[in-house]
Amino acid sequence: MDILSAIEILVKSMLFASAPLIFTALGGVFSERSGVVNIGLEGLMVIGAFAAVVFNITFASALGASTPWVALLVAMGIGGLFSLIHAVASISFRADHVVSGVAINFLALGLGVYLVKAWYGAGQTDKIPEPLYYQKIPLLYDIPVIGPILFNNYVTSYLAIIVAFIAWFVLFKTPFGLRLRSVGEHPLAADTMGINVYKMRYIAVVISGVLGGLGGGVYAQTITQDFSGSTITGQGFIALAAVIFGKWHPIGAMGAALFFGLAQSLAIIGSSFPLLADVPNWILLSAPYVLTILALAGFIGRADAPKAIGTSYIKGKR
Amino acid sequence: ACGSDDSEDTSTDSNAGGTEEESDFTVSMVTDTGGIDDKSFNQSAWEGMQAFGEENGLEEGVDGFKYFQSNNDADYVTNINTAARNDFDLVFGIGFLLTEAIEQVAAQQTDTNFAIVDSVAEGDNVASITFKEHEGSFLVGVAAGLTTESDKIGFVGGVESDLINKFAAGFKAGVEAVNPDAEIDIQFAGDFNNASRGQQMAAAMYGSGADVIYHAAGGTGNGVFTEAKNLKQQDPDRQVWVIGVDRDQAAEGALEADGEELNVTLTSMVKRVDIAVQDVSKQAMDGEFPGGEVIEYGIEEDGISIAETQDNLSQEILDEIESYQQQILDGEIEVPSTLE
């Protein structure tokens, strides 16, 4: 394999493997920046994958090529709705955020598989009729050398990166973002400034549901192309790790997700190099995880979580 | 097949076929964590059991045939035991993961007959059913060796194990038999459920020139199909193939490009767990249960074959496969079952 095609494969793999993680991690950033811990990302991905696949299978004949895109919108909607459970529990009912997130994970998987069994009489669905495919991005693809390396992938992969920048803009440049972050740092202060803490947190959690659902929908429609109990197995937790690794920053989270995708594809490419041929397989398989830990340990300056994270805001209490 | 609709279906079916003679023989199976709709050997086993039930007028349930789903490795013994305690005459354990569990329960429940699929277990009341996956893999290896234009072929395995090695070994031998120049890249994903890694592995293999990949990786294999379909969709003239495993995976490879129906599934190596289940059940019902024996299903026993869907194979290749199949049957070729 020559270097150029190796790079091409690396970049390609990195992009498609990272995209679902980026979306989901961005969702996590929103939620956690508002002060609500979201360990339910895994469940939100599950429900998103479920919604997208069921929709795709059901409406492909009616909607044709636009099916996967509409399915993503549906996944976002269902993810948003589903996250309301977490919102109600952790914001209104003062639940421990971690507990409520764990409940989300159980519920999503249980409900998803239960419904698939009830509706399809099987533990997994058929392949979706209208999956997403790689696309050469017009104009950009024609750039010599870089074009084919960077611009032949799922559109959702680019979307993920764009959404990361939008998320950064929203969180750090707009009044909405300032308010959302203030609620995560010092909700009482925000309250005295006339900001509705509950509303902001609800919005943030729902955004995390929308993006988590999107992440799951993208994963199912680009990679597995069907849904079962083992479609999402830990991706949500990796996304959670990316949120923290990325220091609760959208660009950071995106970087962390990309890093993880890259590490994974590096390990795969690596195994075809003679140099690494004698390395036991388990080391290569573990490489992405080891690299992540090493990268973290090597990082200078630790990340500080939003100050009020994990705390329920109770009006009238000091 | 869990839903109420389904059980009703089966029961009406068997009532409809109620003209057949009634039997009080009961049989059940315990799945591994894949479950009865894993589109793989659990599903195949269940299909075999349903067919057996229908043929012999059995109803789904405790008095006929039944499956037990394992959600966790720790459920195997429990489920096998539960089956035995519910007085099933014969209990199948599906998948090598259940070997120890079958041995353990068989030693305790000596009045029940047991069968293990894909592995060999000790015990006078245990029949071991194995398949010569290497033979079938050899045949698809021949297909791959003759199909490849780049002389680069990939193999994606799930978790490295004796079983998966059998696939790899037979496949390799098949390719080498017809195309000694071809390189075979054998990789293991370390996971049966990581489609993302499957797709990355396939991307690396196709990207470095391979044009055929044989997968024996369960859900991880999903990713292999995904990558192949993507490449095909972008460039319908490109030569990208996947060889399916366990059942006819033609449906997995179907896609549409430029309004044209295409399929990246070259063919599949089919393992007829259903036939084996029916076979052994029948023997048990007839009082000829092969306890303590190891029954190997190969090409000869119709337990292993190349998939029915062969649209993507040319007649010459099919002829070659046919001839190798004959040589295997004739014992002229001894297909290796381990990677060496």
Added chain:
Amino acid sequence: MDYVIEMLNIRKEFPGIVANDNITLQLKKGEIHALLGENGAGKSTLMNVLFGLYQPEKGEIRVKGQKVNITSPNIANELGIGMVHQHFMLVDTFTVTENIVLGSEPKKGLSIDMKKAEKEVQEISDRYGLSVDPKAKIADISVGMQQRAEILKTLYRGAEILIFDEPTAVLTPQEIKELIQIFKTLIAEGKSIILITHKLKEIIAVCDRVTVIRKGVGIDTLDVEGATPTQLASLMVGREVLFTTEKTTAVPKDVVLEISGLNVKDSRGVAAVRNLDLTVRSGEILGIAGVDGNGQSELIEAITGLRKISSGSIKLNGKKLSALKTRKITEAGVGHIPQDRHKHGLVLDFPIGDNMVLQTYYQRPYSKMSMLNNKEINKQAKKLIKEFDVRTPSEYTQARALSGGNQQKAIIGREIDRDPDLLIAAQPTRGLDVGAIEFIHQRLIDQRDKGKAVLLLSFELEEIMNVSDKIAVIYEGNIIATVDPKKTSEQELGLLMAGSKKKEAGEKKDV
């Protein structure tokens, strides 16, 4: 009479307690109106009602004669009411400007127009003489600047009525002076101010009228002119209050703490304590006077082993402390009443009982062979609760549920009871009412009289002057003078603290 604010017959209940019972407070335009009362009297509650954070059960609020219903801080803001809270309402990770504009951000397109915001902040700060750096992060600026940012928040929203809840409790004398200047500017601009403070002198110095409340009940409103601190204090407490702490002359004996050539760096790696020499003897209270940020915290952290020293030596009773861990230092006989009781002094989620043995839980009788003896622990807690008059339902109550004053008493009880040779008291009376302050001062003096050494750190000159037997002035990490409190004045000390060395006060540097 035109009142800008009238709070009439306000009643506010919390579960099990009436925090405000029929209180009336009327604020005239252009006045500084003091609100005075003991800890827990209900001052903050009343102001939070006015600011819309709490809803009263009864009563009426009028703004400029108009009856209003303030259901949220938003409405208070709209009515021109701004509040500088007892505990600052600032987001640490935001800049000054971000904190100020939060909730009413100027926009350019979709994004915040930060340039414009910063300019506006600069303008207002210039106008009122509130010097801040609009771009600085809150976490990086001094408490004084944080408070100015708080004030700017209200002004930015066009507040006409400003509520200050204990604004001076956390300020240094210099900063207090500046704040009083700011008050004057604000009044000159036509604003009205409600000021909560425990410092009676401040009230006399700046306020026009004062409303006194006691245990949730309004006692009286009177003109400040002609009122004396003693009069105000007895109104507030309901009994006579002595101001000067009774104490005999100190009889210093052996050297207990001896620091020489000490150098310590702060968290950012900058030298905070420089070549410092200091001696504290048994039987004396040494007060350290200085403006916040001159190395006081680092000095204490160095003595107690919480911070590494760069060079120099610290000796306790002739034994070297400087290489030891905190635990060993504690065991060697150092007690420490920390500056920040929530951060360092207590585990708020622990019951009071466990907090009472926070440093000694592993020793007999509280532990035997690593097993805790809860009976002994609670016995000890009960004893301290009684002895130090800690108002708590029981020793099982979470420390969090206690009021600040009682939390402080618990810490002081714990530290004093260990009977340390050296007791370090850092700002021991911050935010407490006069009654509590009196109690604590007396305890420090008792320690001294028992022949222990006490190192008192305070930003309040009055406290330093009243309690200390000797005052060391710290400036830029160095002790620049040691003076006798009886032979110096607040003015003199203030000058020293500002770094003017022209004076070799009453005594020479004797360290």
Added chain:
Amino acid sequence: MFNRAQTILIPVISVALGLLIGAVVMIVSGYNPIDGYGALLKGSLGETFYIGETIRQITPYIFAGLAVAFAFRTGLFNIGVEGQLLVGWIASVWVGLAFDLPKIIHLPMAIAAGAIAGALWAFIPGILKARLRVHEVIVTIMMNYIALHLVNYLVRYVISDEQNTTDRVPESASLKSPFFEALTEFSTMHYGIFIALAGAIIYFIILEKTSTGFELRSVGFNQNASEYAGMNVNRNIVLSMVISGAFAGLGGAMEGLGTFGYGFIHGAFSGVGFDGIAVALLGGNVAIGVVLAAALFGILKQGALIMPLESGVPTELVEIVIAIIIFFVASSYIIAYLLQRFKKGAQ
């Protein structure tokens, strides 16, 4: 905030609500909830065999729950129980196979090996947190995957001769109990449950009764104050992770020496470690709570196996019920609030 009655009442109400909503789900999707729950009950407690299986299920849940809870109580979030459990499992089996010793030495040694392996696996995130302030959530998540791959490698290439499973551990290192097996009609119940209960007691003693526990809890609540009080915060962080990991490793040893008696190649995580998070939280992170929550989990999970057989209800229903129970336990505030309302209304 809550009184004693409520701390008991709320979980009970939560469980009732979870079952109620589960019943609604069954009715809506066309199943008979009475049959469903009947099967669930029969399949978990209805026969001695099932009781045996349920108790065996509960065993690792107790340990996983204790592991998560221990870390929680000391301010750390250990999502790595799954991985620690796997390494504990394989280590105990390894020691079980590698030596030939009398049972009185061999079994404790094998169990200890599990605890030590789990502890070591958790030591890594602990030391990284203590020294470099690396967030333990990330490291423990990553360590899970590494454990999975490492253990599979060990099974295949180190402990066995390229087999899918290791040999069975000899009797001298086995927790299997012919007595219980006979008593429960050949269930897989083994002696592990006693070790698990002992574990819960040890958990209680370490955390609530020793000076080490005092320190650990203190550090968990307030690091600054702990440092002020002379405690070594970093040491406590590491110690906490190590003890947490040891509990997880013991859970693995129960599987390796008891339930299975051997190690094997895992295609995926067992999920016990993740369930441990729910068990811990459901149990309020206290010993007795964890035991009760583990029992509830064990009953539901075991019963779920029989539910499809007897009533056709998919096993996933149990996941839904569990989720709802967790949800209501988490939302105890609102239940307490409603209870108070209800009481007032009644008066």
